[in-house]
Amino acid sequence: MDFLRPAGWEEALAAKAEHPTAVPIAGGTDIMVEINFDHRRPEYLLDLNRITELSEWEVGEESVRLGASVPYTRIMENLRTELPGLALASHTVASPQIRNRGGVGGNLGTASPAGDAHPALLAAGAEVEVESVRGTRLIPIDEFYTGVKRNALAPDELIRAVHIRKADGPQQYSKVGTRNAMVIAVCAFGIALHPETRTVRTGIGSAAPTPVRAEAAEEFLNAALAEGGFWDSGKIITPSIAKQFAELASGACNPIDDVRGTARYRRHAVGIMARRTLGWTWEQYRGSGRTLEGAA
Amino acid sequence: MRVNFTVNGRRQEADDVWEGESLLYVLRERLGLPGSKNACEQGECGSCTVRLDGVPVCSCLVAAGQVEGREVVTVEGLADFAKQRAEHSGHGGACATGACGGTSLQDARSWTAKGTDSQTGEGTELSPIQQAFIDAGAVQCGFCTPGLLVAADELLEHNASPTDADIREALSGNLCRCTGYEKILDAVRLAAARQGEAV
Amino acid sequence: MALNPRVAAVPAGTPTKVTQGSQTKGGIGESTLRPDGTLKVTGEFAYSSDMWHEDMLWGQTLRSTVAHAEIRSIDVSEAVAMPGVYAVLTYDDLPAEMKNYGLEIQDTPVLAHGKVRHHGEPVALVAADHPETARRAAARIRIDYAELPLITDEASATAPDAVLVHENRDDHHIGHVPHPNIVHRQPIVRGDVAEARKRADVIVEGEYVFGMQDQAFLGPESGLAVPAEDGGVDLYVATQWLHSDLRQIAPVLGLPAEKVRMTLSGVGGAFGGREDLSMQIHACLLALRTGKPVKIVYNRFESFFGHVHRHPAKLHYEHGATRDGKLTHLKCRIVLDGGAYASASPAVVGNAASLSVGPYVVDDVDIEAIALYSNNPPCGAMRGFGAVQACFAYEAQMDKLAAALGMDPVELRQLNAMEQGTIMPTGQPVDSPAPVAELLRRVKSRPLPPERQWEVAGGEADVRALPGGLSNTTHGEGVVRGVGYAVGIKNVGFSEGFDDYSTARVRMEVVGGEPVATVHTAMAEVGQGGVTVHAQIARTELGVTQVTIHPADTQVGSAGSTSASRQTYVTGGAVKNSCELVREKVLEIGRRKFGSYHPAWATAELLLEGGKVVTDGGEVLSDLVDVLEDEAVEVEAEWRHRPTEAFDLRTGQGNGHVQYSFAAHRAVVEVDTELGLVKVVELACAQDVGKALNPLSVVGQIQGGTTQGLGVAVMEEIIVDPKTAKVRNPSFTDYLIPTILDTPTIPVDVLELADEHAPYGLRGIGEAPTLSSTPAVLAAIRDATGLELNRTPVRPEHLTGT
Structure with a gap:
């Protein structure tokens, strides 16, 4: 095993080009577990800790350009207004110690369906900025996850940042685990209201081979809200709409039975979370000038 | 490979480090600092918690090579670290009004153990949180204690009067199997109350 | 922080004496603080995984990847050839006639012999100069397994054509079990259930399942074995019972017990999971083979295979009661899965059976408890064993019964609650509150x-x-x-006729002008605070403020296990007893020296308090310093609680508990x-x-x-x-x-x-x-x-x- 310590981003890209098998390590919260437990012995470890720009973010007009290594703790503390869904998701990540080290780049790089950030990114709308010596490209989040623990990165590419749309409406995030803290998701659900476009987007974690959006549920809800004039009236969403949205969200799952939970439970729980988080976000939307921050 | 970094204020150099080694391993097996504990090595227990450039992290999940040039504080250096903090920043941060939601000194003491006969390491200067862990009976087997101390000390550094919910959240990454956590809560309340009284 | 260069003749982290002194009285009944508290909050307390020795090697265990299989071949050649590897051991390398160990039944192979019986069973050992080298070498050992049919529950264990988990059993339970895949069976029959059942106005039944729990102590199994010049070995380890370990280790090493010297290292929790051996024999074997100190530290993954778990159980219960809520009878059958090796299964069966009624008065019972051999992970001791599983079931039954009777569940329990004088289903009277x-x-x-x-x-x-x-x-x-x-x-x-004793060596002498007591036992301090209590007892009994707790080792007699809620009772009792004997000797010296100066030396009840000899009336007769001068008084004595009896194998009757x-x-x-x-x-x-x-x-x-x-x-x-x-x-x-x-x-x-x-x-x-x-x-x-x-x-x- 070789330990590569690039001092800057260009050097890191060059190293990745030269050693496409190199495994990037930033927070280390995934890769070090695999090394400690003898599950993986990469040829090269590519340390990204010294590349300061990866731990920085810029708040733009439309979106936040979030460096791949910005720790979850920073997101919770500093980006609750711009990225409320992701801030809530960040708060559910593992433990305070892990949140101090881990960042969204790690979740995306590992692309585990259980990664906590994914549903929030899917719901908010995001693009992953990846770069290699060949150049930079932006991958829409909907095209990023390609299979179980697989993503759209080329072997020579590194994740530089994520461009996440700033919230234009309330966002929520829920995750089921069998412990009240420090737990891997049995399943998770993210929702974002986008009043500007009068659309709702969602994200589901740990209930399919990849993180997915509940597209049928979104389409149904978008149509129902438009038809009923809900965006203008701010009326309470009728229980039947909420129920159908929840059922369709359940239906978007393609889960498995494993030690953390049954497939049936995952489908069921995603439906409950979909109904509840829709209720919470809609309540926030109905009140004018109410905070966009999550409750946690 | 060789790794140079600062541990508890001292420059250290570790040689022949295998690239897959964790900071925890280097501290324990190469630098003679076994205070940080190896309970799970997967970031699920907090027993190996250290401060890395001031931030509490699981040292089992930091690759040794990543600490090059950085500063680490372990439980072995916690008393000095707390002392320097008190001297330099005058930190104590007590809430002037006494209405900050923390436990009052009187409340915190209502359960205090009588008799103070822990004489081992007499003359050892302890940080307030270390002393509070002993006094409150928060130590049983003690394996989780180093990580909890580092995490709790950091909590009190930025939140001098934590509520119980704050304490629980801040320590939710540190497992303890012996105590049922009640006496750990007592210890943090006691340290906070003493810290408030001292200012 | 001073960094020790860690050049050591004795291993770094070797336990040293812990001195506890006090300005206050600090006797029993006070919440004195832990003598090891300061060391534990400063990170200086040496746990077994913290041990270090110059030139030490790292041991690694290769474990089976399948649960039940014949081992056709083991090829270690690639592993042996790796640079940095000092030894690779398999069953064929075991040095002595004895190749098994076990708490009660020696059915557990030190290394698998021809067959593995559960997932994660140790098959081979490696010693190397770095843990990663040892891991890589272990990964290169080739084992050819031919899988065998699995025994996973009662039905598969007792099926007519069931494969036997252990062929040729010759243990003392085989004569009374209905099937060789049953470790032990304990029935308890008392009264006449058939008759009593007729009196029941309400009968409730339930089938309960208790999952397999892990002790999950935070300090993983670990220790350091150091080969000695006399051909023996010094072992520093975290355990619950040094002498029980020693009894199992020495025969497998082919060494007399006195050549295996054990010292208790810091123990990161136990909860029953350290009653059985884990890495002890393996580290000693590697140390004796290589002539170098060998450290073994399990990681969390291996720890789950390195110790036994709490028995999962299936429990079938039937309770009857009269309309007014009085229990008429109880029938129950408790099936515990002991996994591949016996461990503490027999005792778990005894507890489950004898405590299956709970703290209630029931005169007519028909109880059966069994533990299976299976290919599941071995199960044994965990906090409350046997009683925990039963309590889950009988308490669910009490709620069910209360609901059926329309009674308040607490009132129903109180109505049937046992008291002092109640007769247990074993026929034993409850003779304390x-x-x-x-x-x-x-x-x-x-x-x-x-x-x-x-x-x-x-x-x-x-x-x-x-x-x-x-x-x-x-x-x-x-x-x-x-x-x-x-x-x-x-x-x-420890129940059922076990000779449950402890040993304490107490010494009293003047050090630095002050009387000091030293307490030396082999009690495993696993976090429970036994060391705190021993110092308190010594202060109360000997009237000193300074008490030194000697590290626990095998240089003193057995203290028994730190389990079964017994250490304060039994080793605390032994410390109290030895202190009393020391006190008698001190008073004898005092009488000899000063008896002629004051008649009270001969007539009064004398106590040691505040460093002085005083009469029960409070009159000071002498300073202890003057009595002892440069004499040291030392006593080592065994102490026992009241004896218990075995349960009858057919009726379960007997005064089994203390x-x-x-x-x-x-x-x-x-x-x-x-x-x-x-x-x-x-x-x-x-x-x-x-x-x-x-x-x-x-x-x-x-x-x-x-x-x-x-x-x-x-x-x-x-x-x-x-x-x-x-x-x-x-x-x-x-x-x-x-x-x-x-x-x-x-x-x-x-x-x-x-x-x-x-x-x-x-x-x-x-x-x-x-x-x-x-x-x-x-x-x-x-x-x-x-x-x-x-x-x-x-x-x-x-x-x-x-």
Whole structure:
């Protein structure tokens, strides 16, 4: 095993080009577990800790350009207004110690369906900025996850940042685990209201081979809200709409039975979370000038 | 490979480090600092918690090579670290009004153990949180204690009067199997109350 | 911080004497603080995984990847050839005739011989100069397995054509078990169940399942073996019973016991999981083979295979009662899965059977408990063994019965509660206080915690106070509160005729102008605070302030195990006894020297207090310093509690237990009924401790035990795949234990009703709180949801029907 310590981003890209098998390590919260437990012995470890720009973010007009290594703790503390869904998701990540080290780049790089950030990114709308010596490209989040623990990165590419749309409406995030803290998701659900476009987007974690959006549920809800004039009236969403949205969200799952939970439970729980988080976000939307921050 | 970094204020150099080694391993097996504990090595227990450039992290999940040039504080250096903090920043941060939601000194003491006969390491200067862990009976087997101390000390550094919910959240990454956590809560309340009284 | 260069003749981290002194009295009954507290908060306390020795090697264990298979061949050639590898050992390298070990039955191979019987069984050992080298070498050992049919439950174990987990059994249980795949069977028959059943107005039945719990102590198995010049070995290790280890280790090494010198290193928790050997023999074998010190440290993954677990159990119960709530009879059958090796299974069976009725009066019983041999992971000791599984079932039954009778569940329990004088189903009278009804009264009379504590100003919800916690799953939706009660009974000490003794060596001398007592026992301090209590006893008995606790080792007689809630009773009793003998000798010296100066030396009851010899009237006769001068008084003596008897193998009758311990819990839970998530809001406990030698430590034990019971109620379970008998969740990612956010406030009400048979009237306390906490939480969840819930732990699937 070789330990590569690039001092800057260009050097890191060059190293990745030269050693496409190199495994990037930033927070280390995934890769070090695999090394400690003898599950993986990469040829090269590519340390990204010294590349300061990866731990920085810029708040733009439309979106936040979030460096791949910005720790979850920073997101919770500093980006609750711009990225409320992701801030809530960040708060559910593992433990305070892990949140101090881990960042969204790690979740995306590992692309585990259980990664906590994914549903929030899917719901908010995001693009992953990846770069290699060949150049930079932006991958829409909907095209990023390609299979179980697989993503759209080329072997020579590194994740530089994520461009996440700033919230234009309330966002929520829920995750089921069998412990009240420090737990891997049995399943998770993210929702974002986008009043500007009068659309709702969602994200589901740990209930399919990849993180997915509940597209049928979104389409149904978008149509129902438009038809009923809900965006203008701010009326309470009728229980039947909420129920159908929840059922369709359940239906978007393609889960498995494993030690953390049954497939049936995952489908069921995603439906409950979909109904509840829709209720919470809609309540926030109905009140004018109410905070966009999550409750946690 | 060789790794140079600062541990508890001292420059250290570790040689022949295998690239897959964790900071925890280097501290324990190469630098003679076994205070940080190896309970799970997967970031699920907090027993190996250290401060890395001031931030509490699981040292089992930091690759040794990543600490090059950085500063680490372990439980072995916690008393000095707390002392320097008190001297330099005058930190104590007590809430002037006494209405900050923390436990009052009187409340915190209502359960205090009588008799103070822990004489081992007499003359050892302890940080307030270390002393509070002993006094409150928060130590049983003690394996989780180093990580909890580092995490709790950091909590009190930025939140001098934590509520119980704050304490629980801040320590939710540190497992303890012996105590049922009640006496750990007592210890943090006691340290906070003493810290408030001292200012 | 000074950095030690760590050049050492003795290993770094070797335990040193711990001196405890005091300006205060610091005797029994006070909450004195731990003598090892400062070392533990500064990171200087040396745990077994902290040991270090110049030139030491790292040992690695290669374990089976399948549960039941014939080993056709083992090829170590590639591993041996690797640079940095010093030794590779398999069964063929074992040096002595004896190749097995075991607590009661020596059925466990040190290294697998021709066959593996469970997933994760040790097959080969490697010693190398770096742990990674050892891991890589172990990975290059080639083993050819031919898989065998699996025994995974009672049906497969006792099927007519069942494969035998152990062929050719010759242990002392084989004569009375109905099948060779049953380790031990204990029936208890008393009264006439058929007759009594006719008197029952109500009969309730239930089938209960208890999942496999792990001790999950935080300090993984570890230790250091150092070869000695005399051909022996010095072993520094974390264990619960040094002499039991020694008895099993020495024969396998082919060494006389005196050449295996054991010293207790810092122990990172135990809870039963260190009663069996883990890396002890392996490290010694590698050290003796290589001539170098060898350290073995399991990681968390290996730890799940490195120790036994709590027996999973299936329990079938039938209770009857008259209309007014009096129990008529009990029938039960308890099937415990002992896994591949016997470990503590026989004793677990004895406890399960003899305590299966719970702390209730039932005159007519028909009870059977068995433990299976299977290809599942070996199960053995864990806090409260046997009694824990039974308590879960009988307490569920009591609630079911109360519902059937339309009675209050606490009143039903109180109506049937045992008391001093009650006859156990074994025929043994309960001859010390048994305040079962009072304990229930105390937890019930406590005010309930306020409702909806998650509501904070501004209508927001503090998710930390809700089911799901930080995961933000509810802001109050679907949340229903429930309250449940349970009470339990646990035996204290080793039962069934076991010669359960301890040994203490106490020395008194003048050091630096002050009388000092030194207490030397082989008691394993695993966190429980035995060392604190020993110093307190010495102060009380010898009137000194300075007490030195000598490190525990095998240079002194056996202390017995740190288990069965027994150490304060038995080793505490031994320390008390040796102190009394020392006191007699000191007084003899005093009489010899000063007897002629004061008549009270001959006539009065004399005590040692405050460093002086005083009369019971308080008159000072002499300073201890003057009595002792430069003389040292030392006594080493064994001490025993009252003997017990074996249970009759057909009827289960016999005075099998020495003492009982009782605790009651009230659980208040809030359940998100839609998502099936549980928040335990409060878990109040009342326990009779006889006499609290150290009240702070007593409460700590009760809170810790309560939390382990909570864990197995709502999250903790080792999941074994029934198709492969392989463990599916050997990690702290998937074997979850409660965090501080899962643990509620645990108010504790301590009763002190003395047991006149025990030292100071004390009662063993460590296990009882682990019993009743689980059924109390389950009862509260049933109360909230209305579901039957016959298994623990409860998972979200069970609460949502998914």
